[in-house]
Amino acid sequence: MSMSEELKQLRAQVDEINVELLNLLSRRAELTKQIGDVKTAQGVNKFDPVRERDMLDTIVSSNPGPFDNDTMRHLFKQIFKASLDLQQQDHQKALLVSRKRQPENTHVCIGDTLIGAGEKTIVAGPCSVETEEQVMTVARSLKEQGVTLLRGGAFKPRTSPYDFQGLGETGLAILRRAADKYGLKVISEIVNPADMELAARYVDVVQVGARNMQNFELLKAAGDVQLPVFLKRGMSATVEEFLFAAEYIVSKGNSQVMLCERGIRTYEKWTRNTLDISAVPLLKQESHLPVFVDITHSIGRRDIQIPIAKAALAAGADGLMLEVHPDPAVALSDANQQIDIPQFESFMDHMRSAGLIATREEELVRN
Numbered sequence: 001m002s003m004s005e006e007l008k009q010l011r012a013q014v015d016e017i018n019v020e021l022l023n024l025l026s027r028r029a030e031l032t033k034q035i036g037d038v039k040t041a042q043g044v045n046k047f048d049p050v051r052e053r054d055m056l057d058t059i060v061s062s063n064p065g066p067f068d069n070d071t072m073r074h075l076f077k078q079i080f081k082a083s084l085d086l087q088q089q090d091h092q093k094a095l096l097v098s099r100k101r102q103p104e105n106t107h108v109c110i111g112d113t114l115i116g117a118g119e120k121t122i123v124a125g126p127c128s129v130e131t132e133e134q135v136m137t138v139a140r141s142l143k144e145q146g147v148t149l150l151r152g153g154a155f156k157p158r159t160s161p162y163d164f165q166g167l168g169e170t171g172l173a174i175l176r177r178a179a180d181k182y183g184l185k186v187i188s189e190i191v192n193p194a195d196m197e198l199a200a201r202y203v204d205v206v207q208v209g210a211r212n213m214q215n216f217e218l219l220k221a222a223g224d225v226q227l228p229v230f231l232k233r234g235m236s237a238t239v240e241e242f243l244f245a246a247e248y249i250v251s252k253g254n255s256q257v258m259l260c261e262r263g264i265r266t267y268e269k270w271t272r273n274t275l276d277i278s279a280v281p282l283l284k285q286e287s288h289l290p291v292f293v294d295i296t297h298s299i300g301r302r303d304i305q306i307p308i309a310k311a312a313l314a315a316g317a318d319g320l321m322l323e324v325h326p327d328p329a330v331a332l333s334d335a336n337q338q339i340d341i342p343q344f345e346s347f348m349d350h351m352r353s354a355g356l357i358a359t360r361e362e363e364l365v366r367n
């Protein structure tokens with residue numbers, strides 16, 4: 001037999017084994033998928049290192065060679081890992097917030113404002129509610145600018161316990177009065193699950209802040225409330241953890257959830273956080289929920305707000321959140337990053353002339 005003939009025959013045998021391996025791997029994968037379903041139903045971890053170690057021990061003890069044990073361990077670990085990925089992908093598919101589960105965008109309706117249906121929405125207002133006059137001034141400006149959603153913090157989760165903690169219910173009442181006077185809707189953060197009922201008396205949208213993104217009791221309480229929820233990404237949360245947090249709310253029956261990327265913690269010091277712009281298209285791709293970008297907290301500076309806003313909208317965000325204060329220099333929180341009313345007006349002019357948000361004429365036609 002010639003060399004090339006021998007090679008051909010050997011290769012033919014390898015080809016056959018490849019097909020056998022392929023079929024065996026596929027059969028194995030089908031079984032591990034079933035195991036994954038059983039584990040999901042039982043609520044147990046997919047990853048089982050003890051089981052993996054036992055299988056490796058059995059494999060190594062009956063290894064006929066010529067592959068050495070380490071090579072065998074490596075090959076089988078790859079198979080376990082691929083099986084685990086398969087189980088987790090299947091689980092992911094089942095998430096209620098996932099686009100695989102619901103291909104069409106979720107629309108969140110707040111008064112006359114429809115979010116997630118194509119038009120870009122602006123949410124603006126002071127970081128903290130401080131006085132009636134402060135909130136009224138900002139609300140008047142929002143009204144003039146055609147912005148319908150007023151934000152303001154009444155319960156402030158602050159890094160230091162000695163910093164201003166917010167006005168609580170008094171602050172919520174101020175927001176409600178200002179919103180009612182100018183025909184706006186209120187978004188405000190709630191930090192305590194026990195306050196959800198109180199919130200429902202004053203706000204139109206409950207915000208769950210970055211520091212509470214994995215406060216699971218709060219997420220469940222937000223899932224029980226009959227109001228839309230504005231969920232901010234935790235400063236150290238992965239995109240996947242962010243979606244799981246949203247799943248907590250949706251799985252309780254509240255499908256009116258909006259996601260907000262607000263920057264993540266990195267070593268960069270020239271911005272307050274690092275805006276993870278890639279999270280925007282990723283979230284839009286993986287989930288059907290509307291996505292916002294907080295252009296105030298993500299960067300913590302005013303001078304690059306316009307390019308950041310443009311980047312967020314270009315990346316597919318459904319809206320922007322920003323902080324506006326009549327006199328940021330004396331603000332009780334985040335004095336360095338809020339913009340004043342003239343800066344807000346100029347910001348809005350800029351966005352309109354860039355064609356990124358509806359012009360006044362378009363708003364008039366719409367209303």
Ligand SMILES: O=C(O)C(=O)C[C@]1(C(=O)O)C=C[C@@H](O)C=C1
Pocket residue numbers: 032035036046047048049051052079080081083084
């Ligand atoms: O036997 C299990 O519990 C499985 O989930 C299957 C399997 C495997 O591929 O064999 C996958 C992942 C686990 O870490 C352990 C084993």
